[in-house]
Structure formats: C-alpha cells, structure tokens
Amino acid sequence: MSGAVRRVRGPAHADGSDDDAERPLRRAVVLFNLGGPDSLAAVQPFLFNLFNDRAVIRLPQPLRWLIATLVARRRAPLARAIYARIGGASPLRAETEAQAAALEAALDATHVDNAATRVFVAMRYWHPMIGQVAAAVRAFAPDEVVLLPLYPQYSTTTTASSCAAWAAAAALPADTRTRTICCYPVAPLFVEAHVRKLVEALDAMPAGRDVRVLFSAHGLPERIVAAGDPYPWQVARTVEAVVAALARPALDWVICYQSRVGPLAWIGPSTDAEIVRAGADGKAVVVVPIAFVSEHSETLVELDMDYAALARAHGVPEYYRVRTLGTDPAFIAGLADLVREAAAGRSPWACPAGGERLCPASFSQCPCRPEPAP
Numbered sequence: 001m002s003g004a005v006r007r008v009r010g011p012a013h014a015d016g017s018d019d020d021a022e023r024p025l026r027r028a029v030v031l032f033n034l035g036g037p038d039s040l041a042a043v044q045p046f047l048f049n050l051f052n053d054r055a056v057i058r059l060p061q062p063l064r065w066l067i068a069t070l071v072a073r074r075r076a077p078l079a080r081a082i083y084a085r086i087g088g089a090s091p092l093r094a095e096t097e098a099q100a101a102a103l104e105a106a107l108d109a110t111h112v113d114n115a116a117t118r119v120f121v122a123m124r125y126w127h128p129m130i131g132q133v134a135a136a137v138r139a140f141a142p143d144e145v146v147l148l149p150l151y152p153q154y155s156t157t158t159t160a161s162s163c164a165a166w167a168a169a170a171a172l173p174a175d176t177r178t179r180t181i182c183c184y185p186v187a188p189l190f191v192e193a194h195v196r197k198l199v200e201a202l203d204a205m206p207a208g209r210d211v212r213v214l215f216s217a218h219g220l221p222e223r224i225v226a227a228g229d230p231y232p233w234q235v236a237r238t239v240e241a242v243v244a245a246l247a248r249p250a251l252d253w254v255i256c257y258q259s260r261v262g263p264l265a266w267i268g269p270s271t272d273a274e275i276v277r278a279g280a281d282g283k284a285v286v287v288v289p290i291a292f293v294s295e296h297s298e299t300l301v302e303l304d305m306d307y308a309a310l311a312r313a314h315g316v317p318e319y320y321r322v323r324t325l326g327t328d329p330a331f332i333a334g335l336a337d338l339v340r341e342a343a344a345g346r347s348p349w350a351c352p353a354g355g356e357r358l359c360p361a362s363f364s365q366c367p368c369r370p371e372p373a374p
Contacts, residue, residue, distance in 0.1 A: 025115040028142035029107070029339055030133065031100050032149040032162040035123025036090020036296055042126065043080045047072035049125040055161035075261075086300050093128075095294040095326060096121050096150065099335075102327045106336040113343060115144075124162050134169040145172065146342050147180040148335065150293050152190060153234035154183035156227075156365045157220065179342040182366075183358065185234040186241045189334025194238075194288065195245045196330065197322050201286045202248075209318060212252045212283040215239045216271045217291035218298060219257035221264040228364030232257075232267055238290055252283065255290075258307075259298050275307055279314030287321045293331065295324050 037046040051057050051068035059067065083089060104119040118140055122133035137145065147166060151158040159182060172178070184190055198213070205211055217235045225232055239255050258271040271287070278285045287307070289299050303321050311319040325331040341347035359366035 026142040027115040027117045027144045028137045028140055029117060029119045029146045029148055031096060031119060031121050033092060033096045033123055035126035036092040037083060037126060038089050040080045040083060040088050043083060044072050044076040046126045047075055047079060053161055055157045082297050082301050090296055092294055092296045098327050102332045103335050106332050107339060110336055124165060130165040131169040138172060142176060145176060145178045146339050148338060153185045153231050153238060153291055154366060155231035156229050181338050181342055183234060184338055185238045187334050189330045189337060191241045191245055193325050193328045193330040194242045198288055201320050201322050205284060205318060209284045212278045212285055214271060214274050214285055214287045215255045215290040216258050216287050218259050219266045221266055225267055230359040230363035230366040233359060235291055258302060272307060272310055275311050276314045279316040284318035285311055285316050289324050293325045299324060
C-alpha cells in the first residue's frame with residue numbers, strides 16, 4: 001500500500017531493536033443512521049430500542065425502560081403492518097450500505113491525503129448497531145476517525161444520540177483522533193443535489209399547472225425544540241438555500257413536518273394538513289423529503305402511499321414525491337468533501353470547528369457534543 005505514512009512503534013526485542021515500521025495513515029469514516037427492522041419479527045425490539053433512548057423518552061431508568069416496553073408492545077402491530085406494505089423489512093440498511101460503498105469509492109478517487117480509508121455503517125436502533133461497529137473500527141486500528149451522520153440537520157434526537165452511543169462504545173486508543181461532522185444543512189453539494197431533483201420534478205409537471213412545493217421533514221415534539229434543539233432552524237436554512245439556488249421567484253412553497261407519534265404537541269405545520277390545504281387551493285403538490293437522505297418507511301409508506309391517497313381524496317390535481325438523495329453523485333461528492341475538510345481540520349461543519357457556531361447561541365443544544373452514556 002502506498003500513500004501517506006505514519007511511523008508505528010512495535011515492541012522492543014532482546015537485542016534492543018524494535019518493530020518500527022511505516023504504514024499508510026488509516027482513516028475510518030463512520031456513517032450514522034437510525035436503522036430499521038430487517039424482518040417483521042424485529043419490529044418490536046427495534047421499537048423498544050428507539051423508545052428506550054433517553055434522547056427520545058427523556059425520563060430516568062427504570063421508568064424509561066417500562067414506558068419503552070409498553071409503547072413498543074402497543075405500536076408493534078401497526079408498525080408491522082406498515083413494514084408489510086414494503087416487503088416486510090426496512091430498506092434503510094441496504095440504502096446506507098450503498099451510500100457507504102459510493103462514498104468509499106469517491107474517497108479513493110479523490111485520494112484524501114492518500115490515507116487508507118474505510119467507511120463503516122453504524123445504526124442507532126438496529127443492526128449493525130454502534131457497539132458492534134465500534135469493535136470493527138477498533139480492529140481496523142485507524143489513526144483517525146471521522147463521524148459522519150446521515151442526518152444533515154442536527155438534532156439531539158438523532159446526531160447527539162448517535163454521538164453519545166459512539167462515545168460510550170468506542171474505547172479507541174488515546175492517540176486516535178476523532179472528528180465529528182455535526183451537521184451540514186447548507187453544504188453546497190447537498191443543496192445542489194436537492195435543487196437538481198426539484199427542478200426535474202417541477203419540469204415534469206403539466207404546463208400551466210399551479211404547483212405548491214412541500215418541503216417535508218420528520219417532526220419533533222415542541223418541548224424538545226423549546227429545550228434548545230436547533231433542528232427546525234437548520235431545516236429552514238436548508239430550504240432557504242434550495243429556494244435561493246432554484247431562482248424561481250414565483251415559487252409557492254412551505255416547510256412542513258410529518259411522522260407525528262403520541263399525544264404531545266409537535267412542531268408544525270403538518271404535512272398532511274398542508275396537503276389538504278393544497279387541495280382546497282387547487283394546487284398540485286411536489287413533496288421534497290428535505291431532511292431524509294435515504295428511502296425508508298416514512299417516505300415509501302407515509303409519503304408515497306398514505307399522503308398520496310390523502311391528496312387524491314382532497315382533490316389535489318397532481319401529487320409528486322421527489323426521491324431521496326441516496327447515492328446521487330453530487331450528494332456523495334459532497335459527503336466526500338465533508339470528510340476531506342474534516343480530516344484537514346478546516347471543516348465548518350466539524351465539531352468543535354474552532355470558529356463561529358452555525359446555530360444562534362439561543363439553541364443551547366447545538367453543536368454536537370458527547371452526552372452522558374445512554
């Protein structure tokens with residue numbers, strides 16, 4: 001193997017020699033995602049893992065364990081029915097592994113300081129879970145680790161939760177440098193990929209059709225945002241960047257939120273309410289999953305099936321859902337740029353960045369930082 005090298009000291013021998021050797025610098029890139037059940041039997045344990053996360057149910061143990069057990073048991077039949085509609089399993093692992101392979105190829109092609117780079121997939125709530133991936137990373141023996149969440153907009157419920165789980169499991173040698181990319185809501189190629197897909201959707205609409213674009217993101221309970229979570233602020237920055245780059249002044253658009261669960265008040269407006277409103281206004285609808293970068297149940301069932309049926313029922317003349325970014329070349333190239341910048345120590349997205357924070361200081365939960373172990 002050729003490329004950048006690091007002097008590695010081995011054990012001393014009786015004759016005073018040692019095993020000092022030169023080898024390429026090794027970099028592990030860890031892609032964080034939420035994960036999803038890989039079978040109908042996995043649905044209930046997946047839900048338990050989700051609701052047993054302190055970032056989701058903010059109660060101490062053993063109360064959180066009890067609530068997670070009850071909620072998972074109660075929601076499992078509905079969730080199994082949802083996954084049955086898309087073949088009995090979540091596609092998220094396969095989607096994320098495809099993104100990892102594409103990213104590794106892009107990093108190889110760009111020769112990031114000639115390091116030997118391997119991309120790992122780590123899921124928060126189902127396999128491959130962060131603990132087992134941390135063991136694989138240790139076996140790889142990297143000199144540097146770059147943590148790259150596939151959550152473009154930071155939230156305590158996603159990025160911070162994954163960072164906390166990693167911090168609890170990593171157990172890397174003290175000299176292993178770790179860079180965390182906390183968010184990238186307005187990273188240029190991320191925005192570019194969204195713009196191109198949206199242009200394709202708008203251009204596919206019948207001529208003269210009055211269209212409203214719904215930028216749909218996963219919702220959060222209002223109390224989480226009130227506690228300082230910057231997620232909706234970052235979602236708004238992404239949408240503003242996409243709309244500005246689109247350069248269509250007359251565009252009719254709105255930010256909305258989907259996937260509400262439970263009795264708490266959630267941030268809004270809701271995506272389903274906006275679809276109903278678009279029907280009342282005689283508007284065609286283009287839905288952009290602005291905070292999702294992979295297909296999963298919220299896109300394939302909620303948006304493609306449930307909300308499409310809702311649109312038909314309320315007279316929406318055209319309903320089009322833009323695909324998630326997946327392995328879009330611009331998006332993957334953008335992820336490679338994030339890794340390259342983080343490795344060079346000059347990323348505006350790496351935490352700590354050593355510069356100005358992206359989010360206003362009023363968002364006390366930003367930026368990403370390790371929380372106590374879950």
